[in-house]
Amino acid sequence: MVNLQPNPYEPNEAIILERIQESPNLFTLRLKLTDQKLQDAYEFEPGQFNMLYLYGVGEVAISIVSDPVDSHIIDHTIRVVGRVTRGMANLKKGDRIGLRGPYGRGWPMLESKQKDVVVVTGGLGCAPVVSVINYIDQRRSEYGRLNIVQGVKHTTDFIWKDRYEKWRKLSDTKVLLAADVGEALWPWHVGPVTSLFDQLEFDPTNVAVMMCGPEGMMRVVCDHMLDKSVSAEQMFLSMERNMQCAVGHCGHCQYGNKFICKDGPVFSFAKVRDLFGVKGF
Amino acid sequence: MKMECHFIQSDQLQKLLDNLLANGYVCIGPQVRDGAIIYDEINSTKQLPRGVTDTQAPGSYTLNNNSSDKYFDWANGPQAIKPLLFASRESLWQSEQSVNGQISFITTEPILKPIAIIGVRACDIAAMKIQDQHFLQQQFVDPYYKIRRDNLLTVAVNCGCPAEMCFCHSTGDGPFVDDGADVVMTELDSGFLISAHSSQGEKLLKGLTLQPVTQRQIEESETIRIKSSKQNKNLPHYDIKSRLFNALRDEFWHEIATKCLSCGNCTAVCPTCFCHNETDVAELDGKSSIHYRQWDSCFSQGHSYIHGITIRSETSQRYRQWLTHKFSSWHEQYGRSGCVGCGRCIAWCPVGIDVTESLANFEDRRRG
Ligand code: SF4
Ligand code: SF4
Numbered sequence: 001m002v003n004l005q006p007n008p009y010e011p012n013e014a015i016i017l018e019r020i021q022e023s024p025n026l027f028t029l030r031l032k033l034t035d036q037k038l039q040d041a042y043e044f045e046p047g048q049f050n051m052l053y054l055y056g057v058g059e060v061a062i063s064i065v066s067d068p069v070d071s072h073i074i075d076h077t078i079r080v081v082g083r084v085t086r087g088m089a090n091l092k093k094g095d096r097i098g099l100r101g102p103y104g105r106g107w108p109m110l111e112s113k114q115k116d117v118v119v120v121t122g123g124l125g126c127a128p129v130v131s132v133i134n135y136i137d138q139r140r141s142e143y144g145r146l147n148i149v150q151g152v153k154h155t156t157d158f159i160w161k162d163r164y165e166k167w168r169k170l171s172d173t174k175v176l177l178a179a180d181v182g183e184a185l186w187p188w189h190v191g192p193v194t195s196l197f198d199q200l201e202f203d204p205t206n207v208a209v210m211m212c213g214p215e216g217m218m219r220v221v222c223d224h225m226l227d228k229s230v231s232a233e234q235m236f237l238s239m240e241r242n243m244q245c246a247v248g249h250c251g252h253c254q255y256g257n258k259f260i261c262k263d264g265p266v267f268s269f270a271k272v273r274d275l276f277g278v279k280g281f
Numbered sequence: 282m283k284m285e286c287h288f289i290q291s292d293q294l295q296k297l298l299d300n301l302l303a304n305g306y307v308c309i310g311p312q313v314r315d316g317a318i319i320y321d322e323i324n325s326t327k328q329l330p331r332g333v334t335d336t337q338a339p340g341s342y343t344l345n346n347n348s349s350d351k352y353f354d355w356a357n358g359p360q361a362i363k364p365l366l367f368a369s370r371e372s373l374w375q376s377e378q379s380v381n382g383q384i385s386f387i388t389t390e391p392i393l394k395p396i397a398i399i400g401v402r403a404c405d406i407a408a409m410k411i412q413d414q415h416f417l418q419q420q421f422v423d424p425y426y427k428i429r430r431d432n433l434l435t436v437a438v439n440c441g442c443p444a445e446m447c448f449c450h451s452t453g454d455g456p457f458v459d460d461g462a463d464v465v466m467t468e469l470d471s472g473f474l475i476s477a478h479s480s481q482g483e484k485l486l487k488g489l490t491l492q493p494v495t496q497r498q499i500e501e502s503e504t505i506r507i508k509s510s511k512q513n514k515n516l517p518h519y520d521i522k523s524r525l526f527n528a529l530r531d532e533f534w535h536e537i538a539t540k541c542l543s544c545g546n547c548t549a550v551c552p553t554c555f556c557h558n559e560t561d562v563a564e565l566d567g568k569s570s571i572h573y574r575q576w577d578s579c580f581s582q583g584h585s586y587i588h589g590i591t592i593r594s595e596t597s598q599r600y601r602q603w604l605t606h607k608f609s610s611w612h613e614q615y616g617r618s619g620c621v622g623c624g625r626c627i628a629w630c631p632v633g634i635d636v637t638e639s640l641a642n643f644e645d646r647r648r649g
Binding site: 005008009010011012013034053055056057059081082094095097098240241242247249250251252254256257259262274278279281 | 529558602614
């Protein structure tokens with residue numbers, strides 16, 4: 001008998017406790033590892049991800065959106081974008097999947113305590129930053145002013161209306177929404193997300209900017225923040241690349257000298273700015 | 282470890298094989314097959330490519346008979362150690378779904394026999410050390426690689442006959458082996474110099490008839506080392522590491538893309554390339570599914586695919602990924618370049634693209 005344990009490649013079984021349809025293309029799976037010992041020992045930070053395995057189809061990297069103190073559940077909000085996620089969309093409560101993780105480095109939540117926080121997302125339902133907002137929500141007094149900015153292309157891309165409504169009611173929190181293309185009854189701003197930035201409330205010397213979404217958008221946000229004298233060390237982005245192994249071996253997620261799976265997925269802008277925006281990396 | 286050098290007669294080579302076999306090793310050694318020197322199971326020195334040498338050029342590799350009696354008078358075939366440790370395709374685990382929907386995972390255990398590889402070259406020992414760094418010395422250990430690595434014994438032979446494509450001298454990885462092998466030999470006209478570089482290697486030497494080394498034999502070996510170090514191909518001397526990343530928008534990438542087929546031969550023969558993908562293959566009975574991994578290449582369409590987008594859709598971007606990774610970002614990842622100078626990517630490139638020439642392109646021009 002050869003001993004291949006611990007085996008970082010091999011998933012563990014998890015059960016779906018709940019399935020929540022967030023929008024036509026977005027759903028949340030609330031999971032629990034079926035091995036209670038593993039579930040009890042499971043710890044993660046906001047911004048880290050798991051590899052989820054759909055039986056007979058394959059694995060996919062998905063960000064964890066539940067709160068780290070909530071040790072009974074592991075939530076993933078999943079967008080239908082490929083074979084595995086399409087299959088996962090058909091799962092229901094009680095179904096089993098595979099799970100391994102958590103992987104990578106998450107958001108600098110501890111380092112950002114007492115700072116103002118600006119959360120920027122673009123595109124469709126950006127799960128990685130949801131964990132940031134939830135985390136601050138649970139510990140509201142430990143952070144400064146919270147700004148949540150979401151930009152979408154079309155007003156119809158806007159999902160999670162209730163969540164934004166809920167966040168709007170948090171104390172000392174500003175929620176700003178913009179659509180590039182507006183339509184009747186869209187109550188918010190029409191224009192690029194950066195056109196909202198004058199309304200943000202933060203101290204440029206004491207802020208953490210956390211963002212995810214299309215890289216082009218993040219680039220614009222970073223440039224804008226640099227103009228506002230926020231340092232590149234205080235801007236954080238969650239990056240996405242092809243990931244097959246999640247443990248720094250398969251080589252697909254390389255970004256110059258970085259492996260997104262283990263050096264990221266969250267990077268300070270300072271760490272990636274040389275390559276950021278160069279096509280082909 | 283103190284490395285004492287001995288002399289053995291040529292007939293001791295068979296004894297070495299016999300002893301390894303008697304100790305339960307599967308012996309893997311060089312032999313001629315389909316017009317190339319490949320490494321496969323061996324139990325007799327008669328199987329070795331004696332009297333054969335290779336002629337290499339960009340895009341070309343041929344074998345010829347030569348007048349010498351030597352066993353190891355050739356440079357390198359397309360593969361050596363890498364496929365033995367990092368399999369080109371292997372099953373990692375299997376999942377089974379029961380009727381009530383429960384899923385269980387079963388680790389695939391590699392068929393494990395200790396392997397002794399005979400006649401490996403300095404470049405391949407250097408490459409193995411790099412793959413060790415990647416698979417064993419990072420945050421996560423690859424258990425499949427590790428189990429094979431723990432059971433591998435290497436008998437290296439210093440190069441007396443580098444090919445035209447070899448530039449190991451300029452990367453500092455050859456033509457003679459520094460460390461990393463268990464046993465190192467140098468083939469002389471009348472036999473071999475042999476030394477043990479590990480305790481396993483020492484055990485192996487105990488079973489051989491060792492003779493003291495003469496001054497003449499040392500001189501003969503030194504002459505071989507000097508001759509083999511004179512290689513026509515070299516890495517250019519500028520600071521490759523920093524210059525490549527300052528030339529990401531250079532015209533060169535588009536020029537090379539008019540030749541490069543994006544076939545990935547270069548990464549497949551590269552002894553340090555580690556990229557692989559994972560796929561699940563469901564069994565026909567629907568009750569289980571096998572999870573495989575296989576070599577992949579940054580020249581493939583799927584390598585940079587994510588959510589409907591191919592990050593490197595252009596050949597120019599793929600060639601740039603390969604060159605910048607090997608010669609620049611590799612330094613920050615592993616403290617050295619990812620190239621050991623084996624020259625395989627030049628000989629086995631169907632259109633004969635030469636990495637040393639690609640690099641030379643950035644030498645004198647201030648690009649960027
Ligand atoms: S990215 Fe390309 S050059 Fe680098 S290890 Fe992978 S296949 Fe080789
Ligand atoms: S450089 Fe040569 S071997 Fe490599 S991908 Fe291009 S054509 Fe193929």
